Amino acid sequence: MQSRTPHHLDDQKFAAKELRALCRSGSYAGPTSGLADGNVQANLMIVPREYAFDFLLFCQRNPKPCPLVEVLEAGMFEARSAAGSDIRTDLGAYRIYEHGQLQREVSDICEIWNTCGPDGLVSFLLGCSFSFEAALVEAGVPLRHIQQKKNVAMYRSSIPCVPAGRFDGNMVVSMRPVKCSDIAKTVEVSARFPHVHGAPVHIGNPVTIGIQDLASPDYGDAVDIADDELPVFWACGVTPQYVAELSKLPFCISHAPGKMFVTDLWTADVYD
Amino acid sequence: MQSRTPHHLDDQKFAAKELRALCRSGSYAGPTSGLADGNVQANLMIVPREYAFDFLLFCQRNPKPCPLVEVLEAGMFEARSAAGSDIRTDLGAYRIYEHGQLQREVSDICEIWNTCGPDGLVSFLLGCSFSFEAALVEAGVPLRHIQQKKNVAMYRSSIPCVPAGRFDGNMVVSMRPVKCSDIAKTVEVSARFPHVHGAPVHIGNPVTIGIQDLASPDYGDAVDIADDELPVFWACGVTPQYVAELSKLPFCISHAPGKMFVTDLWTADVYD
Numbered sequence: 001m002q003s004r005t006p007h008h009l010d011d012q013k014f015a016a017k018e019l020r021a022l023c024r025s026g027s028y029a030g031p032t033s034g035l036a037d038g039n040v041q042a043n044l045m046i047v048p049r050e051y052a053f054d055f056l057l058f059c060q061r062n063p064k065p066c067p068l069v070e071v072l073e074a075g076m077f078e079a080r081s082a083a084g085s086d087i088r089t090d091l092g093a094y095r096i097y098e099h100g101q102l103q104r105e106v107s108d109i110c111e112i113w114n115t116c117g118p119d120g121l122v123s124f125l126l127g128c129s130f131s132f133e134a135a136l137v138e139a140g141v142p143l144r145h146i147q148q149k150k151n152v153a154m155y156r157s158s159i160p161c162v163p164a165g166r167f168d169g170n171m172v173v174s175m176r177p178v179k180c181s182d183i184a185k186t187v188e189v190s191a192r193f194p195h196v197h198g199a200p201v202h203i204g205n206p207v208t209i210g211i212q213d214l215a216s217p218d219y220g221d222a223v224d225i226a227d228d229e230l231p232v233f234w235a236c237g238v239t240p241q242y243v244a245e246l247s248k249l250p251f252c253i254s255h256a257p258g259k260m261f262v263t264d265l266w267t268a269d270v271y272d
Numbered sequence: 273m274q275s276r277t278p279h280h281l282d283d284q285k286f287a288a289k290e291l292r293a294l295c296r297s298g299s300y301a302g303p304t305s306g307l308a309d310g311n312v313q314a315n316l317m318i319v320p321r322e323y324a325f326d327f328l329l330f331c332q333r334n335p336k337p338c339p340l341v342e343v344l345e346a347g348m349f350e351a352r353s354a355a356g357s358d359i360r361t362d363l364g365a366y367r368i369y370e371h372g373q374l375q376r377e378v379s380d381i382c383e384i385w386n387t388c389g390p391d392g393l394v395s396f397l398l399g400c401s402f403s404f405e406a407a408l409v410e411a412g413v414p415l416r417h418i419q420q421k422k423n424v425a426m427y428r429s430s431i432p433c434v435p436a437g438r439f440d441g442n443m444v445v446s447m448r449p450v451k452c453s454d455i456a457k458t459v460e461v462s463a464r465f466p467h468v469h470g471a472p473v474h475i476g477n478p479v480t481i482g483i484q485d486l487a488s489p490d491y492g493d494a495v496d497i498a499d500d501e502l503p504v505f506w507a508c509g510v511t512p513q514y515v516a517e518l519s520k521l522p523f524c525i526s527h528a529p530g531k532m533f534v535t536d537l538w539t540a541d542v543y544d
Contacts, residue, residue, distance in 0.1 A: 053325040053394075057343055060332065071329055073437055080434075122325075162352075165345055 015039065016262045020082065020090035029092040029107060031258035033130060040081070040267050041260035042069045042125035043237045044091060045244065046109075046253040049074045052122035054165025058243065059124065061162040065171050065239035067127035067195045069263065075119030081263040087123050088113050092259030100248040105256055112253070121253075127196035128237050128260055129174060131267045132189070139189045141182050144223045151220035151258065152176065154236050158210025159201060161243060169243035173201060174236040175214065177229040186232060202233040209233065219257075287311065288534045292354065292362035301364040301379060303530035305402060312353070312539050313532035314341045314397035315509045316363060317516065318381075318525040321346045324394035326437025330515065331396065333434040337443050337511035339399035339467045341535065347391030353535040359395050360385050364531030372520040377528055384525070393525075399468035400509050400532055401446060403539045404461070411461045413454050416495045423530065424448065426491035426508050430482025431473060433515060441515035445473060445505040447486065449497040458504060474505040481505065491529075 015036040022028035032041055047055050052074065059066035070081045077087045089108045096103045096112065106112075113121060129152070133143055145152045152174045159171040174197075178186045183203060191199035202209050214231060215222045219238055225231055241254050255261060287308040294300035304313055319327050324346065331338035342353045349359045361380045368375045368384065378384075385393060401424070405415055417424045424446045431443040446469075450458045455475060463471035474481050486503060487494045491510055497503055513526050527533060 049325075053321075053328060053346075056325060056328050056332065057345065060328070060340060060343060068332060071332060073329070074325075 016082065016264050017084065019262050020085055023092050024086065024089040026107060029259070032092065032260045032262055033258060036262045038267055040069060040263045040265040041128050041130050042263060043128050043240070044087065044094075044253075044255040044261050045124045045126065045240050046087075046121050047124070047244065047249060048116065048251055049120055049122055051166070051249055054167055055122075055124065055240075055244070058161070058164035058167040059126070059240065061164050062171075062239070063194075064198055064201065064235035065161065065237065067197060067237075069125040069127050069195070069265070071125070072123040074122050077113070077123070079123075079125060079261070079263065081125065081265050082261070083264060085261075087261065091255050091261050093256035095254050095256050097245060097249070097252050097254070099250060100245040109253055124240070125261055125263070126237050126240060129197060129234065130260075131196045132193040134267070135189050135193065136186060139185060141178060141186050141189070143176055145176070145221065148223065150223060153214070153217035153222055154219035154238055155206075155211045155214075156218045156242065157202075157233070161239065166247045166249075167243050169239075169246040170210070171201070172219070172236040172238040172242050173209065173211075173233040174220075175206075175217070175231045175233050177223060177225040178232045179226075179229050181228075183230060183232065190234065197234045197236070200232045201235050204230045204232075206231055206233075288354065288536050289356065291534050292357055295364050296358065296361040298379060301531070304364065304532045304534055305530060308534045310539055312341060312535045312537040313400050313402050314535060315400050315512070316359065316366075316525075316527040316533050317396045317398065317512050318359075318393050319396070319516065319521060320388065320523055321392055321394055323438070323521055326439055327394075327396065327512075327516070330433070330436035330439040331398070331512065333436050334443075334511070335466070336470055336473065336507035337433065337509065339469060339509075341397040341399050341467070341537070343397070344395040346394050347389075349385070349395070351395075351397060351533070351535065353397065353537050354533070355536060357533075359533065363527050363533050365528035367526050367528050369517060369521070369524050369526070371522060372517040381525055396512070397533055397535070398509050398512060401469055401506065402532075403468045404465040406539070407461050407465065408458060411457060413450060413458050413461070415448055417448070417493065420495060422493035422495060424492050425486070425489035425494055426510055427478075427483045427486075428490045428514065429474075429505070433511065438519045438521075439515050441511075441518040442482070443473070444491070444508040444510040444514050445481065445483075446492075446508040447478075447489070447503045447505050449495060449501040450504045451501050453500075455502060455504065462506065469506045469508070472504045473507050476502045476504075478503055478505075
């Protein structure tokens with residue numbers, strides 16, 4: 001094992017595969033934002049087989065918060081979108097939930113996977129906002145949480161998702177402050193990415209979507225909003241995780257926040 | 273029961289519900305093309321619960337031939353997209369398949385439904401081409417099969433679908449001859465309808481997608497192609513039915529050709 005870290009990977013074409021290998025070997029377990037630039041990164045949700053149809057249906061009915069990048073067949077752990085990958089080892093860290101409660105964080109899930117039998121678990125890869133954020137920045141819309149190296153602010157809204165089977169709950173939304181003069185452009189640019197949350201779900205009035213205090217996000221970090229800015233809200237990929245918690249699945253697994261599954265897909269191929 | 277037929281329904285807002293009621297009572301069992309104009313019509317596929325996840329996954333992986341309008345939970349027979357509907361009675365006719373073989377055509381499936389238990393069957397509604405055809409005609413692209421009151425010509429192509437679980441097979445494509453000068457416009461207009469097959473999958477050279485003889489379609493009726501026209505091919509909603517046959521599901525049900533499920537959704541709301 002060389003002492004290279006992902007930050008030294010300058011051949012972008014190779015970075016995704018190598019980054020997965022570094023996670024697999026335990027050499028890297030940090031956040032993936034900004035690494036393997038240009039590759040699609042995905043949220044991970046793993047549910048027991050008996051809930052897989054309902055969860056897939058939930059995603060199908062709620063494409064804005066749950067944009068599917070890929071769904072693996074029961075028991076499969078190599079993603080089609082990442083040749084040679086192993087979904088059980090190739091993320092920095094995993095979170096194990098039981099009956100809606102976070103139990104622990106682990107660095108791989110091979111043992112749990114085996115306990116569940118050869119086709120006991122179904123893995124879902126869901127689009128994350130890194131892709132459209134890069135496009136916004138490129139279009140000249142600065143994003144404060146990136147400038148301030150914070151996690152984006154996320155809130156449990158009062159916007160209901162369409163229920164499916166046992167999955168039911170409100171949408172989690174992310175918020176980014178945008179200059180009033182940039183809001184139209186922000187809508188246009190993000191609408192170009194229907195597979196990663198798409199256009200905003202709400203602009204300007206947090207109270208009407210059940211958010212009382214922007215300074216107290218439910219996930220991530222608060223950021224200030226300037227006088228010439230409005231809060232812009234997008235459907236957020238934390239929604240499926242939140243709804244899985246609410247529905248008290250006996251058991252499910254997700255990626256640890258910020259430690260995404262890095263696919264071989266190119267953002268430009270998938271989203272442009 | 274009044275003697276009204278759907279052709280007398282001039283209140284479009286009411287037509288979908290009434291058309292379903294006429295099918296339910298057995299007063300109408302004909303094709304639905306051109307009826308309830310402006311409402312989204314859908315192909316129907318019903319599979320046993322144990323195959324529902326794989327079939328949903330197949331649709332998710334192959335959105336062009338299998339554009340999902342709605343998926344009902346196991347055992348549900350009222351579509352969310354059609355208030356008060358009953359998927360077991362509201363179509364003109366149904367086809368019953370066993371082990372990939374068409375067994376018979378029936379006017380309702382209540383008895384079969386009951387045989388399969390309270391949550392034995394899962395219903396899938398898939399977009400059909402009526403919506404984008406109307407948009408093409410409106411945009412000034414004449415469609416020969418409509419002018420000649422024929423069924424559109426469909427072919428089993430050599431284009432593979434992405435397999436999912438036990439579902440695997442090639443794409444069925446529909447063909448419409450288009451004037452060379454109208455092809456760009458045709459692509460642009462149909463691309464606006466990603467939820468009903470979207471842009472063409474192939475233009476101009478049938479042999480390269482495994483079609484030897486345009487005069488012998490596998491489904492529907494052949495139409496002539498003029499010297500200044502090219503054959504334009506779209507992913508076709510017969511694909512899921514064909515793939516279900518190929519995969520020799522012990523049992524499945526579809527709508528009878530041309531006799532669609534009429535939803536309350538408005539094409540303009542869903543597709544524009």
